[in-house]
Amino acid sequence: MKKAIFHGKVIAESSNTISLSGKTYFPHNSLKEQFFEESDSRSHNPQFGIANYYHLHMDNYLKQNAAYYHPAPLPHSKFIQNYVAFNDNDIEIKED
Secondary structure, X not given: OEEEEEOOEEEEEEOOOEEEOOEEEEEHHHEOHHHEEEEEEEEEEXXXXXXXXXXXXXXXXXXXXXXXXXXXXXXXXXXXXXXXEEOOOOOEEEEO
């Protein structure tokens, strides 16, 4: 079981993660939704396609574009569809 932890709180937790290019991707449904808000930011990755972002809210703290996902990845990257990775070194990934 892997957990994403921010400021001492678990923000995602799953035993069905993907490790890729130094990042841990969590299934979308493993996110603790109360901490996430959709961002208007978008970017393009030549390997995966368009990325959408989430802001992370916790207490009175806002971390902009802290997580990203590929809603419609390129055909050779479909395996990461419905998975979310974190952009920030402040988010700790732990394994139980």
